[in-house]
Each structure stands twice: as structure tokens, then as C-alpha cells.
Amino acid sequence: MDQNGFFGNWGGAYIPEILHQTFVELKEEYTRCRKDPAFWQEYLTLMSTYSCRPTPLTYAENLTHHFGGAKIYIKREDLNHTGAHKANNVMGQGLLVKRMGKKRVIAETGAGQHGMATATMAAKFGLDCTIYMGEEDVLRQRPNVFWMEKMGATVVTVKDGSRTLKDAINEAFRDWVTNVDNTHYVFGTACGPAPFPEMVAWFQSIIGIEAAKQIIQYHGKMPARVYACVGGGSNAMGIFKRFLDESDVELIGVEAGGHGADSHAHAIRLSSPDATPGVAQGYKTMFLQDEDGQMKHTHSVAAGLDYVGVSPILSDLWDKKLVRFESATDTEVMQALDLTMKQEGIIPALESSHAFAGAFKEVGKLAKDDAIIINQSGRGDKDIFTIAHAFDDPSWKKFIIDRGKEYSNS
Ligand SMILES: *Cc1c(COP(=O)(O)O)cnc(C)c1O
Numbered sequence: 001m002d003q004n005g006f007f008g009n010w011g012g013a014y015i016p017e018i019l020h021q022t023f024v025e026l027k028e029e030y031t032r033c034r035k036d037p038a039f040w041q042e043y044l045t046l047m048s049t050y051s052c053r054p055t056p057l058t059y060a061e062n063l064t065h066h067f068g069g070a071k072i073y074i075k076r077e078d079l080n081h082t083g084a085h086k087a088n089n090v091m092g093q094g095l096l097v098k099r100m101g102k103k104r105v106i107a108e109t110g111a112g113q114h115g116m117a118t119a120t121m122a123a124k125f126g127l128d129c130t131i132y133m134g135e136e137d138v139l140r141q142r143p144n145v146f147w148m149e150k151m152g153a154t155v156v157t158v159k160d161g162s163r164t165l166k167d168a169i170n171e172a173f174r175d176w177v178t179n180v181d182n183t184h185y186v187f188g189t190a191c192g193p194a195p196f197p198e199m200v201a202w203f204q205s206i207i208g209i210e211a212a213k214q215i216i217q218y219h220g221k222m223p224a225r226v227y228a229c230v231g232g233g234s235n236a237m238g239i240f241k242r243f244l245d246e247s248d249v250e251l252i253g254v255e256a257g258g259h260g261a262d263s264h265a266h267a268i269r270l271s272s273p274d275a276t277p278g279v280a281q282g283y284k285t286m287f288l289q290d291e292d293g294q295m296k297h298t299h300s301v302a303a304g305l306d307y308v309g310v311s312p313i314l315s316d317l318w319d320k321k322l323v324r325f326e327s328a329t330d331t332e333v334m335q336a337l338d339l340t341m342k343q344e345g346i347i348p349a350l351e352s353s354h355a356f357a358g359a360f361k362e363v364g365k366l367a368k369d370d371a372i373i374i375n376q377s378g379r380g381d382k383d384i385f386t387i388a389h390a391f392d393d394p395s396w397k398k399f400i401i402d403r404g405k406e407y408s409n410s
Pocket of ligand 1: 084085086113114188189190229230231232233234235236304305349351352377378379
């Protein structure tokens with residue numbers, strides 16, 4: 001990152017004047033923390049006692065035999081507290097908030113996972129917490145809303161625009177501008193104005209640091225390829241960062257192909273020609289937008305991947321051809337999920353299943369003495385409604401209908 005927050009052509013900090021001082025303070029505190037080994041140690045201790053770090057690297061023996069190519073290893077971010085890599089980011093920012101002495105946090109959430117993670121952090125650190133969520137998403141993700149409220153967070157339903165993630169982000173910024181003195185905005189991914197992209201990627205870099213050690217221990221050398229799904233880009237940057245200097249390791253980001261690259265119903269920013277450079281939500285990156293800069297409607301079976309922008313760090317790595325970007329369609333993702341459950345007894349989140357689908361297309365062609373790592377960003381339990389619906393499971397349907405009847409009769 002240069003001093004203006006840019007990664008090559010991408011990033012920056014396009015913020016209203018009123019937030020200027022807060023960004024100066026945030027950048028100073030973050031810079032101090034990065035230079036202070038005691039801060040990272042405190043972070044590691046917190047993550048090993050409150051979450052599940054270090055997370056295991058699992059050798060997927062059955063999948064490896066199934067494809068007959070390189071050995072498949074899975075980095076198990078699903079075993080974190082609240083079931084995804086998001087804990088790494090929110091707990092790190094929580095420690096930062098404590099240092100800054102702020103008493104209130106706000107966050108945006110799409111699928112609800114980042115809201116959940118932020119609500120746990122706020123409860124643990126005794127902070128006031130308000131979560132902004134689009135009305136569409138509140139309706140689709142009731143279980144997450146339920147838990148956030150139970151942990152003491154206020155969930156605000158956003159009724160503007162398309163009533164999804166980008167509208168929730170806009171609303172959270174509005175709150176921040178009003179309450180900047182006592183409030184920190186816990187941004188959920190490696191996007192937004194500097195220093196958020198770099199800061200979030202730093203907290204997430206623990207994934208790759210652990211994975212590199214583990215693969216050397218189990219496999220004796222670096223992997224040939226590392227795969228991660230790309231929504232905003234935080235889990236991808238988290239596992240990629242450590243491997244960027246390893247010239248023999250190829251890094252592959254898998255985006256949400258939705259109904260297909262030609263369908264316009266997808267969230268492919270970097271591996272399709274549909275996205276164009278733009279500035280929105282405080283930073284410059286590749287956005288899915290029309291000629292007037294209006295954000296397009298995106299689609300993915302995975303709620304956590306259907307964001308219109310992408311990390312400016314990834315746009316830069318894409319520019320420099322240091323990361324290869326591919327996409328997987330909803331159908332390919334469901335097949336990859338199905339196979340992983342049957343072969344390994346592991347249930348990846350629909351988001352993570354994109355990384356599996358991307359890897360499965362290629363792994364059979366790689367040499368048997370090579371290895372690949374798939375970053376399993378989260379667990380799929382949260383997706384039971386979507387997965388059961390997609391598999392068209394008749395007894396699940398009956399269960400839902402019966403529960404509905406029970407409620408309407410009571
Ligand atoms: C939120 C989420 C993602 C997408 O976010 P990134 O910032 O791209 O990592 C991916 N996987 C899971 C399980 C998530 O919850």
C-alpha cells in the first residue's frame with residue numbers, strides 16, 4: 001500500500017471530510033499495532049482461546065483418490081468460532097477498538113455471517129453493537145438475525161435501494177459520520193477505504209502463515225496451487241498473502257459464476273468482461289456497474305459472494321497477473337459440495353464450495369507428487385435452507401411445512 005492507500009491503480013480512501021480525523025487515528029493505531037510484536041501475540045492468544053486457532057490442515061485422502069491427481073489438502077477455517085474465517089477479522093479489529101478506547105461498534109452484513117461474528121466480539125468486549133442489514137437479507141437470514149439480537153446487538157433493517165449488502169454499507173457509513181467520536185466501523189472484508197483492505201488482509205494472513213507451516217510438515221514442500229473463493233476477498237487474501245513470494249505456488253481465486261458468465265446473473269468481477277473500474281463505497285476497484293455507474297444486481301447461490309466490488313489488493317494482483325481468477329456456477333458448486341460431503345464427511349459453506357469446484361476442475365491434471373490447498377472459508381450448516389431447497393429434498397420440505405402449521409396453530 002502506498003501512502004495514499006493505493007495498491008497500484010486500485011484502492012485509495014475516498015471519504016467525506018468529517019471522517020478524515022477518524023481515519024488518521026485509525027491508521028495511526030493500526031500502524032502502531034503492526035509494529036508491535038506484543039499486539040500480534042495478544043491476537044494469537046485470543047484466537048487460540050476464543051476461536052480455534054491454529055485451524056487444522058486436513059488431508060482429503062478420498063477426494064485425492066477420486067480425482068487421481070495432486071494431493072488435496074483443506075485449510076479448515078470452518079472450525080473457527082461462528083464457523084468461518086470472519087472471526088479472524090472481527091477479533092483483530094476488536095483488539096484495535098479496545099486500544100482506541102471506543103465504546104461502540106457498527107457493521108454491515110449481507111448473509112449475516114459478519115454481523116454474527118461482530119456481535120460475538122462486541123458481547124465479549126462489552127461494546128455497544130449495531131448491525132445494518134438489507135431488508136431482503138433480513139428476510140432470507142432470519143436465524144442469524146435471531147442470534148445477533150440474542151447476543152445483545154441491535155439489527156437495523158435497511159429498506160433503501162436493492163435492500164441488500166451495498167445498501168447496508170451505505171447506511172453504516174451514514175451512522176459512522178454521525179457518531180464518529182465513540183464508534184468504530186468494523187468493516188467485514190478486504191474492501192472499503194484504506195486502511196481497511198490492508199488491515200483486514202493482515203488479520204486474515206494468519207490463515208496462510210499456518211497453512212504454509214502445516215503443508216511443509218505434512219507434504220515436505222510448498223503446494224503447487226492454492227484455491228480460495230472470492231467475495232470481497234478477505235479469506236482469499238488471508239491464505240494467498242504468505243504464498244505471494246513463493247514463485248512456484250500458483251494462486252487461484254474463484255468467483256461466483258451464478259447462472260453462468262454469459263447470463264449476467266453472477267458476481268464475476270475479475271474473470272469476466274462485465275465489470276469496469278469505478279470508485280464507490282470509499283475505494284477504487286472493478287465494479288459490476290452500468291455506464292452511469294449504477295451498481296448492477298448480482299446473483300450467487302452463496303449469499304456471501306454476491307458483492308458488486310472486490311478487494312483493491314486483488315484487483316492489483318489480477319492486473320499484475322500474480323493471481324489467476326476463475327469462476328464456478330451455482331450448479332458446479334452444488335456438485336462440488338455434494339461430492340465433498342460424501343467423500344470426506346465435511347460440509348463446506350456454499351461460498352467455500354466455489355473454491356472446491358474450482359480446484360476439482362483442475363486437480364486431476366496435476367502430478368501425484370504435488371499438492372494443492374483449498375481454503376475452506378466456512379462451514380455449510382448455516383446454508384441448510386438453501387442446500388436442502390437446491391437438492392429439492394422432499395422430507396425437508398415436509399418438515400418446513402409442518403413447522404409452519406405448528407406455528408400458525410399456536
Ligand atoms: C463472508 C464469507 C465469504 C466471503 O468473504 P471474503 O471476504 O471474500 O472472504 C466467504 N466464505 C464464507 C464462509 C463467508 O462467510
